[in-house]
Amino acid sequence: MAQETHNRKSQTVKFRDHIVDIQTVKINDIECLRLRDVQLRFDTVRAFQIDNVQQAFLHDEHGNDLEPLRIVACIGQIVEAVESMKDFSNDTHGQLVRIEGKIDRIDINVQEIMRQIANVMRQMYELHEYTTPRYFFILPAKHSDMMLIDAVQNWFHTHYKLYFLCECSHDPKEMHVAPHEGYSIKRARDFVVKYAPYLRTTIQIAQVLLSVGGLVIPQLENVSKVIDDVIPSQFKNPKCYEDMKQQLQMVDDLLNKVDNQRNRAGASIISKQKLKGTPLQGTELREIQTYLELVDDKRSLGNLYRIVTDDGYIRWVCHKHYDEASYNNEMSKYINEFKAMGGKFDETTNEALINQVNITKENVEMMCKALEKGFNIEKLICRECSIGENDLKKLLDIIINRSSIRCLNMGSKWSQSSIIKQ
Template sequence: MAQEARNRKSQTVKFRDHIVDIQTVIINDIECLRLKDVQRIFPAVQILSIDNVHQAFLHDKHGNDLEPLRIVARVDKVVEAVESMKHSSNDTDDKLDRMDVKLDHIVANTQEILRQIANVMREMYELNEFTTPRYFFILPAKHSDIKAIDFVQNWFQTHYKLYFLCECSHDPKEMHVAPHEGYSIKKGRDFVVKYAPYLRTTLQIVQVLLSAGGLVIPQLGSAAMAINNVVPAQFKNPKYYEDMKQQLQMVDDLLNKVDNQRDRAGASVISKQKSKGTPLKGAALREIQTYLELVDDKRSLGNLYRIVTDDGYVRWVCLQHYDEISFNNEMSKYINEFEAMGGKFDQKTKKAFINQVNITKENVEMMCKALGKGFNIVKLICRECSIDED
């Protein structure tokens, strides 16, 4: 049984730059310094050393350390408290890991700033270039008698109407005709000759729409149905499909006639190749309005609205898709802000992860605002994070 003396002394202990006096204990008539008393002040300490010699803990005749772990006190000396190399290495690794995380955050923030600058520059260019919807096609007007047009020379005398497409998708099968009954074209011959190469491209999109069952031409008073992708009953019958196919074929033949005229005029192969599939922009795109009758006073051609996507591109979309894209842009902004603070968000599972991040008041306010705006997070996982009380 351990016996303790009444008169106790203290042992001077040094750990790094700290020096303290720790009370010694008499056990079995031996004045001792217990390791646990040192660890109460310096938790990382595992070794006690005197004059650079690591002291062995008191042990029995079989070499087993006695409990509690202790060394013989040397009150005339200073005991050096030492942490193990393993613990020191782990501590260094932890510091390096924290530095890596901070560097990753700095890099992520820098990349986000550069991305935002690039988007702003692209947006400035696109807002200036694309002031008019760029996807449009033509069809013979409803009152034109297609069967009566048997001669090529009569094709340019046919009344054509122009329709815009909602740029709601990069997939032609998912696009739709803008909710507008179309615009009559003035100077039809000049218009077709000028825009024939581009009309060839948009005609292919419309043909894809027809084959996918999505080519609905809004009539006067039926624009709302086009917005909601509701196909009027008369468009579901086979006759509508055949009529539309015939009208598109007529436009295709008209464009072929323009190409043939260019061939006879001696246009070079290079110039013809350059004109095919060339996207319209700038002045050529804005000039379209001069060929249209009854252009909307509000300049919202085809009841389409200009919107900038989160990556800085301009698109012209209907009201329904305008609202959807605006919402998606807002959510993308919150995701970017969340990732800039060091988090990760899985858009498929809607799970958010934050690892080794010092969460600030601004971070919390941003997340609360995002959640209030509809940012859907199914599960939030925080690992080794701290919260800034300021």
């Protein structure tokens, strides 16, 4: 067995862009550089070369390599450590995968920042512009016999009331009448002439709601009695379907007569196209209040509340949907923050994945707050992530005791461990 005697000499070794001095050992009176000493610094090294000539390991008379694998030290020269092409390829691939992962996370962060900027810009505009509910329609306050109202002038003398709609959905069939008894309209002629093009659209929404039952019976499941008491009685009575249909038709006919008058007055084709289904601007919406006889001494019309969606749009909804929207907005914020830290969240399965992320203290605080507030994650998967011990303890405490997470899976692709809550 070879005997080893340590000394203070060292061999200069170069590996890629790194140059280090590694202590040599004397074995059988020969100063040697051992492969395993170099591998302690660079584990993929397989051989040595000097001046591009690969050096043979010391061997016996039969050509068998001596253990430990070593070469004769060349003090004063630089020995280049060499890795196999396979190891180099694997390491390069691993580096590329890590770089791609970082680029993906950076790209996600940039996209999220740009989305947030666009949302803030849109929100600033809409908050300034839309300070009044925008979906409304009119109905005769009392039943009127259309056959007896033969002149447009008589139609304008009819008493009309204005009703707002809750913008709880982008689907008109899922909207409902706002929980308010309606507003009497003064100067009906001026109002109808001014808003006729817009009323043409909203009256169609009301007709759709009537066809699916939403106008007769507002779709307010589990609505509180306080709100239910202020819903106009005619909208709660399913027996009034035909009467409601007739009143909507009356308003539709009125709008047609206004259009006919405008046509006879010689409006240009371009003007007609501009007026057809024209969306109202903020100023025009705010002017609605000047046509209403009694305006609530409240912050908004129709007992509606203004909310901002997670994509920056303004909507006016009833109290019930206001609470729901506030919760959904809060959850959307947590999902976006989770994605910004490098995570992925599947809203269909409620599964969350964090892969190769350095989980910071700030990340942990965000996750703990979100989970305590009701961020609904069924399964959390952490792959090859780093996290401080104290942060991990804090996160585990929240996951186990104060979250909806039922399964936590942590580890690498080679080794995994799971915690499943019963």
